[in-house]
Amino acid sequence: MLSFDVLCTDGLARRAQLRLRHGTIDTPQFMPVGTYGSVKGVLPAALQQMGAQIILGNTFHLWLRPGLDVIRTFGGLHRFEGWPLPILTDSGGFQVWSLGAMRTIAEEGVRFASPVNGDRLFLTPEVSMQVQSVLDSDIVMQFDECTPYETNGRTTSEDEARASMALSLRWARRCKAEFERLQNPNALFGIVQGGMYERLRDESLAQLVEMDLPGYAIGGVSVGEPKDDMRRIVAHTPQRLPAGKPRYLMGVGTPEDLVDGVACGVDLFDCVMPTRNARNGHLFTRFGDLRLRNARYKNDARPIDESCACHTCAHFSRAYLHHLDRCGEMLAPMLTSIHNLHFYLHLMGEMRAAIEQQRFAAWRAEFEADRARGV
Amino acid sequence: MLSFDVLCTDGLARRAQLRLRHGTIDTPQFMPVGTYGSVKGVLPAALQQMGAQIILGNTFHLWLRPGLDVIRTFGGLHRFEGWPLPILTDSGGFQVWSLGAMRTIAEEGVRFASPVNGDRLFLTPEVSMQVQSVLDSDIVMQFDECTPYETNGRTTSEDEARASMALSLRWARRCKAEFERLQNPNALFGIVQGGMYERLRDESLAQLVEMDLPGYAIGGVSVGEPKDDMRRIVAHTPQRLPAGKPRYLMGVGTPEDLVDGVACGVDLFDCVMPTRNARNGHLFTRFGDLRLRNARYKNDARPIDESCACHTCAHFSRAYLHHLDRCGEMLAPMLTSIHNLHFYLHLMGEMRAAIEQQRFAAWRAEFEADRARGV
Numbered sequence A, B: 001m002l003s004f005d006v007l008c009t010d011g012l013a014r015r016a017q018l019r020l021r022h023g024t025i026d027t028p029q030f031m032p033v034g035t036y037g038s039v040k041g042v043l044p045a046a047l048q049q050m051g052a053q054i055i056l057g058n059t060f061h062l063w064l065r066p067g068l069d070v071i072r073t074f075g076g077l078h079r080f081e082g083w084p085l086p087i088l089t090d091s092g093g094f095q096v097w098s099l100g101a102m103r104t105i106a107e108e109g110v111r112f113a114s115p116v117n118g119d120r121l122f123l124t125p126e127v128s129m130q131v132q133s134v135l136d137s138d139i140v141m142q143f144d145e146c147t148p149y150e151t152n153g154r155t156t157s158e159d160e161a162r163a164s165m166a167l168s169l170r171w172a173r174r175c176k177a178e179f180e181r182l183q184n185p186n187a188l189f190g191i192v193q194g195g196m197y198e199r200l201r202d203e204s205l206a207q208l209v210e211m212d213l214p215g216y217a218i219g220g221v222s223v224g225e226p227k228d229d230m231r232r233i234v235a236h237t238p239q240r241l242p243a244g245k246p247r248y249l250m251g252v253g254t255p256e257d258l259v260d261g262v263a264c265g266v267d268l269f270d271c272v273m274p275t276r277n278a279r280n281g282h283l284f285t286r287f288g289d290l291r292l293r294n295a296r297y298k299n300d301a302r303p304i305d306e307s308c309a310c311h312t313c314a315h316f317s318r319a320y321l322h323h324l325d326r327c328g329e330m331l332a333p334m335l336t337s338i339h340n341l342h343f344y345l346h347l348m349g350e351m352r353a354a355i356e357q358q359r360f361a362a363w364r365a366e367f368e369a370d371r372a373r374g375v
Helices: A044-049 A059-064 A068-073 A077-081 A093-098 A125-135 A158-181 A198-210 A227-236 A255-263 A273-279 A311-315 A318-326 A331-356 A360-373 B044-049 B059-064 B068-073 B077-081 B093-098 B125-135 B158-181 B198-210 B227-236 B255-263 B273-279 B311-315 B318-326 B331-356 B360-373
Strands: A003-010 A013-020 A023-027 A029-031 A055-057 A087-089 A103-105 A110-113 A120-123 A139-141 A187-192 A215-218 A247-249 A268-270 A282-285 A288-291 B003-010 B013-020 B023-027 B029-031 B055-057 B087-089 B103-105 B110-113 B120-123 B139-141 B187-192 B215-218 B247-249 B268-270 B282-285 B288-291
Touching (some): A003 A331, A023 A029, A044 B311, A059 A125, A068 A125, A068 B318, A120 A125, A125 A158, A158 A187, A187 A198, A198 A227, A255 A331, A282 A331, A288 A360, A311 B044, A318 B068, A318 B077, A331 A360, B013 B331, B023 B029, B059 B093, B059 B125, B068 B077, B068 B125, B077 B087, B087 B125, B093 B103, B093 B110, B158 B187, B158 B198, B255 B331, B255 B360, B273 B331, B288 B360, B311 B331, B331 B360
Parallel strands (some): A139 A187, A187 A215, A215 A247, B029 B268, B139 B187, B187 B215, B215 B247, B247 B268
Antiparallel strands (some): A003 A013, A013 A023, A110 A120, A282 A288, B003 B013, B013 B023, B103 B110
């Protein structure tokens, strides 16, 4: 990472610029998810047109397919996937954790069987750093254990959450050592864990800050906990992180979650929600969410959102999109993904402007009233 | 139809301009197929960028979904699907014929059960004209019976083909009467049938020419017959059609078929091959066809076709496309469809230029040598 400059603040909300090797990011910013080296259904050129400045790739998936030999041929993920701007890659931790019974977590790392071909694989902090160095992502995430909200069918206890958090801290140190050994010129971010326990979050945060990493993420939220618990942890954590470093809330969330996160001092977000929901006909609009499959849209000549400037809203009607979806036409998820991603990216732009104008609270009240109005 | 002007000829090949209500078409031209009001996986804006001048819609499919009430709201298919340039619609004849046991063909028309919801439907020449008037397509195809290559497991006999051809002629007259009654301002094309029998083709052609329609199609080819039979009928028929009217070879074909068709005097083509094959990883290139799923492309950093100027070849490698296809990523068919359609459209442009320069035969020899070289 070259630099992170906070341009102005409004309450806890911050307007900043993050300079990385492949470009500069205006924060608060949303990062579309490109798991396998492709944001599902959207051309890279279209992402750039709608103002995306950074996208995410998944280390676990890209390690398995296409594999490092292929990525090496291209000198990294940017040229392989035709995306010249910054990329953040996760560590693979969340994906191996999600494998459930198919993996064993130990001090050294996680053993698992490849869901692609059954190969026995071993993912460690060191391997994660090695893979992410080949990917050449601008932001490298530490390998961590995502502390689950529930363990054995009940809420994860504080002792369990502490043990998990402590493991992630030990892995963070190993990641840093390996990242330095590899002389990776990009930015390694640490991940604050600690489950739903503020005390553990503080402990995790303090030790990560001591490591003086260039950025920090809040992990282990949006993992099945009640919304109030998520809000409590998001309200608690970001403001305790160093003011001069970027803060990334992982895997969050709805438009309202993003606004709440920014209000709490978060700079970066990623979530599959805009693209995944688009494929299911769940569209975000300024005036609430729209379920495209509802028969009421069969003959509706209006765009998804009359206040939206995206390619889809400029050219196509609800009736046409409803029809394409009903016929299983690929153009439906293509056009709805463009709309939902544009909505998320535009929302971040509105928040940046509101912070610059020192009217974030007023903007937020308007936004929430508009959203509650309904389409 | 406003006009059809033959600008020059080279042998039987013609370079012409066809002016329709929504725009002018340079022929020879290829028409991408948009069955349900969408060329599968390709944005209308991308089609325009790659030079598509006219696309096809399927009357049968659009009649069932979204239905005429929806299309009427938009004043026709152009505004519904966001395509401002010309559209050709087929008559629904081929689709009802393809329903096999689910339909009954009689003098008046075809009774069938909707494959969408089981509704009992009755498609007649008059209904086809009514539906196509609502669609407001620039070129309306007559309702016909597509004479099959085989009947009851053996080659269709001359008597069977004659009866079928005669039915299509009676339907052509009913179409013309209904088209005029509806005061449809667009262009109605007749369809020459007659199976694999030149004598029947001549009979069909003579009676259709007598009706003085603004354009003629050659139907009932590419219906399962051996390639030599198709070539024989394509070599026989177009040159016998009126020189001052456009000629459309329906549902054809491979790049070589298109070149052969142009050499025989055909002006317009449509085929699902570029988009359907793209979805199956079958890519067309100047130097032969490329099977993207072949493991040899796993690490191949070259574009699909180094001589190609399409968006896909300008930005992405064979390795990346191979990877996307293997992962089932939607971006794979999106990018391969762009390439294949661009290849077809560019091929037509090359043929137009060769005719203008009076070097079609030399161009064809080069093209066929290049294609035979292999990727």
